[in-house]
Amino acid sequence: MTNLPSIKQLQYLIAVHQHQHFGRAAEACFIGQSTLSSAIQTLEETLGCQLIERENRSLMFTDIGEEVVIRAKKIIADTMSVKELTKSYKHPLSGKLTLGVIPTVASFIAAPLYQFCLQQFNQLQLVLVEDTSDKLLDKLEHGHIDMAMLALPYHTERFHTQVLAKDHFSLVHHQDYEIAADVSDLNLLPDKSVFLLEREHCMTGHALSACHLNRSDCINPFEAANLHTLLSMVEYQNGVTFLPQMALNAGILQGKPIVTNGVLGDAYREIGLLWRKTTGRIHDFRLFSEKVGEFVNQQCEQAKKEN
Amino acid sequence: MTNLPSIKQLQYLIAVHQHQHFGRAAEACFIGQSTLSSAIQTLEETLGCQLIERENRSLMFTDIGEEVVIRAKKIIADTMSVKELTKSYKHPLSGKLTLGVIPTVASFIAAPLYQFCLQQFNQLQLVLVEDTSDKLLDKLEHGHIDMAMLALPYHTERFHTQVLAKDHFSLVHHQDYEIAADVSDLNLLPDKSVFLLEREHCMTGHALSACHLNRSDCINPFEAANLHTLLSMVEYQNGVTFLPQMALNAGILQGKPIVTNGVLGDAYREIGLLWRKTTGRIHDFRLFSEKVGEFVNQQCEQAKKEN
DNA sequence: AATAAATGATCAGATATTGCGATAGATAAA
DNA sequence: TTTATCTATCGCAATATCTGATCATTTATT
Numbered sequence: 001m002t003n004l005p006s007i008k009q010l011q012y013l014i015a016v017h018q019h020q021h022f023g024r025a026a027e028a029c030f031i032g033q034s035t036l037s038s039a040i041q042t043l044e045e046t047l048g049c050q051l052i053e054r055e056n057r058s059l060m061f062t063d064i065g066e067e068v069v070i071r072a073k074k075i076i077a078d079t080m081s082v083k084e085l086t087k088s089y090k091h092p093l094s095g096k097l098t099l100g101v102i103p104t105v106a107s108f109i110a111a112p113l114y115q116f117c118l119q120q121f122n123q124l125q126l127v128l129v130e131d132t133s134d135k136l137l138d139k140l141e142h143g144h145i146d147m148a149m150l151a152l153p154y155h156t157e158r159f160h161t162q163v164l165a166k167d168h169f170s171l172v173h174h175q176d177y178e179i180a181a182d183v184s185d186l187n188l189l190p191d192k193s194v195f196l197l198e199r200e201h202c203m204t205g206h207a208l209s210a211c212h213l214n215r216s217d218c219i220n221p222f223e224a225a226n227l228h229t230l231l232s233m234v235e236y237q238n239g240v241t242f243l244p245q246m247a248l249n250a251g252i253l254q255g256k257p258i259v260t261n262g263v264l265g266d267a268y269r270e271i272g273l274l275w276r277k278t279t280g281r282i283h284d285f286r287l288f289s290e291k292v293g294e295f296v297n298q299q300c301e302q303a304k305k306e307n
Numbered sequence: 308m309t310n311l312p313s314i315k316q317l318q319y320l321i322a323v324h325q326h327q328h329f330g331r332a333a334e335a336c337f338i339g340q341s342t343l344s345s346a347i348q349t350l351e352e353t354l355g356c357q358l359i360e361r362e363n364r365s366l367m368f369t370d371i372g373e374e375v376v377i378r379a380k381k382i383i384a385d386t387m388s389v390k391e392l393t394k395s396y397k398h399p400l401s402g403k404l405t406l407g408v409i410p411t412v413a414s415f416i417a418a419p420l421y422q423f424c425l426q427q428f429n430q431l432q433l434v435l436v437e438d439t440s441d442k443l444l445d446k447l448e449h450g451h452i453d454m455a456m457l458a459l460p461y462h463t464e465r466f467h468t469q470v471l472a473k474d475h476f477s478l479v480h481h482q483d484y485e486i487a488a489d490v491s492d493l494n495l496l497p498d499k500s501v502f503l504l505e506r507e508h509c510m511t512g513h514a515l516s517a518c519h520l521n522r523s524d525c526i527n528p529f530e531a532a533n534l535h536t537l538l539s540m541v542e543y544q545n546g547v548t549f550l551p552q553m554a555l556n557a558g559i560l561q562g563k564p565i566v567t568n569g570v571l572g573d574a575y576r577e578i579g580l581l582w583r584k585t586t587g588r589i590h591d592f593r594l595f596s597e598k599v600g601e602f603v604n605q606q607c608e609q610a611k612k613e614n
Numbered sequence: 615a616a617t618a619a620a621t622g623a624t625c626a627g628a629t630a631t632t633g634c635g636a637t638a639g640a641t642a643a644a
Numbered sequence: 645t646t647t648a649t650c651t652a653t654c655g656c657a658a659t660a661t662c663t664g665a666t667c668a669t670t671t672a673t674t
Contacts, residue, residue: 004314004386008632011311022651035633037652042631047393054651055641064396068389071587075385079311082378086354089371280378315661329622342662344622349660361622362670 007079009043010072012036013051017069020059077278084280093284094123100136100145101128104201104227105271108250109299116295121288140274147285151206152270159274162285164293167300168268169206170248171261173240195233195241198223206269227252234258244269245300271296314386316350317379319343323359324376327366384585391587400591401430407443407452408435409509412578414534415557416606423602428595440509447581454592458509459577466581469592471600474607475575476513477555478568480547502540502548505530513576534559541565551576552607578603 015025016036026036044051051065061069088094101110110128117126129136129145136148137156152163196219197204220239224230227247234241235258243252248260273289275281322332323343333343351358358372368376395401408417417435424433436443436452443455444463459470503526504511527546531537534554541548542565550559555567580596582588 002387002390004318004383004390006314006631007311008313023649031632032634033651034635034653039632041652047390049393049397058650064393067392071385071389071392075382075389076311078378078382078385080309082375082382083309083311083354085374085378086356086371090356313660330620338661339663340622341624341664345624346661348623366622 003046005043005046007076009039009046010075012039013043013065014069014072014076016040016052016059017061017065022059081278081280085282088281088284091123093121093287096125096127097147097284097288098127098129098145100139100148100150101130102133102136102150103130104197104244105149105151105246106130107227108246108252109296112299113292113295117292120291137274140276143276146275146279146281147288148274150272150274152272153206154272156274158277160277162273162275162289162293164271164273164289165297165300166268167244167246167271168302169242169244171240172234172243172253172258173261174235175257175259177240194219195222195224195230195239196220197227197230198225212267231256231258242267245302246271249299249301271300310353312350312353314383316346316353317383319346320350320358321376321379321383323347323366324368324372329366388585388587392589393587395588395591398430400428400594403432403434404454404591404595405434405436405452407446407455407457408437409440409443409457410437411504411508411534411551412456412458412553413437415553415559416603419606420599420602424599427598444581447583450583453582453586453588454595455581457579457581458513459579460513461509461579463581465584467584469580469582469596469600471578471580471596472604472607473575474551474553474578475609476549476551478547479541479550479555479560479565480568481542482564482566484547501526502529502531502537502546503527504534504537505532519574538563538565549574552609553578556606556608578607 012025012029012031015029016022019025019028022036022040023033026033029036040052047068049064050062051068053060053062101113106128110130114126114128117124129139131139133148133150133154136145136150137158139145140148140159148159149164151167152161220233222233224233227243230241231252233239235256240261243260253260273285273292275285279285319332319336319338322336323329326332326335329343329347330340333340336343347359354375356371357369358375360367360369408420413435417437421433421435424431436446438446440455440457440461443452443457444466446452447455447466455466456471458474459468527540529540531540534550537548538559540546542563547568550567560567580592580599582592586592
């Protein structure tokens, strides 16, 4: 058996790297400075090379030291995930779970989702975070959130993706606005009559591709930052836009002189849950996505036979 | 600081999993049986759940135990790679290095490459292994070989790929075989006049795509398993085939009544080195690929102004 | 049924590792 | 020079790891 570095040694090394200071690192690890000093020395011995250059009053990690720190971090993270794994096995869906949700979903289901989880998982302390898709993926990668709920398709190989539900788009317009009864090809809509969210918004892309909108002339250059601004434009400028079923079910049109023109056949976005592939709480997440999947499906349900 | 499982405990757990037997596992770890027994118990305690069901005369890993073993293996591998990393830093390119090479490369450069490495890296004990691309990637994944040299493009995201050199294809044919002086479009060659290796062979694909051969009629249905069989067919059946520069430079046509029709403009395969992304010998491999890259380039060099 | 072999758990005691506190040594700041 | 800061070192204590002998249980053999 080869003599490998120990978990503790790696933890201590990481601490020194974080604090760039032996004393403070030792404090953070709840051990004495001397202990840490000798631990690092032993580690350097087993690895057969210097990791840290101790100078007058400052530290300096060697190239190889930096590389070792990177790998050590991964090893520690993996080891902690083993503990998480066994813990979530013993106490399913307990403790804190931080879920990131994109705005065009959170607006409509954050509150009922929170209520739902409170009932379903009474051991769980759910924390919701609202942000854009990009930001959420960043947070997910860095461990600031445990899972992300966003609209698919969204290109990412980095994480495990679990599809929960289809959320169909409907065409909506002012109740007085006359529109051809049969709008099979949406590209035939009048010039500048289609209002959308800002271009960077993932829902804009989803609406465009799901509705096969390729004639840019019919799209109004105005870019809304949120759905309510968008709706007010549609209301006053007598245009049209696309709303996901989830928004309609949440009553976004209530009290407004805007009506839906019915669901558009195969135009939909998908709601999905993402998590880190290396997570230790895989059981938790599977269980969570199963239950929440049912809930989200319900939120996206199309009213049967509604005239 | 949370109480994490130790590296040793994980190693012992893996040993028990491998041997499915406490006694033999202990032996393999060079520790007493009692030590191992208590180590596993301590591990189960820190993880808070049972990993192994000890029965009458047999072992049985629990579901969670199996999962822990999988993750433990990764942690141990990563930890060992840290040791490798520092070792290769102290003694660059020393010890054993096992390199897999595909047949259509190995045939021509295995011997001179071995000689080259003997001179360049006198601390290195190079072991060459010849096998097909697929098999080599399998071996690479399972750690049976350290690097693989194969012909690109070859689709794989699993490994780091380092391109070494372009190896151009030339059209060759029997010296008495008349061929249009200007064969700009190879699809115009006579029916069944093009001989190739078997369909599964990566060089077949590379030749086809590099030479933009899309008219299947001109390809002879015979499939050769190696280049020498292929050449004998070309020789006796008066057909043509494509050979990489590497083969020509190695003198494969010497003594044969076969001549080259000159290099085909942009028709080439690339020779590349692949290694596991998580390797600890990254410095070694970079150094190796740099030097060997020069060597392979030389082996693929096209004779200037040769008439 | 009696006996032997196999296997993992347990215990006391040895050894190794990890920990602490005090202090030394070296350097920079006052 | 004095003081403050910082890591290394040393003796010693606590803890973890390891060993060898032994136990309890089950299975195979006689």
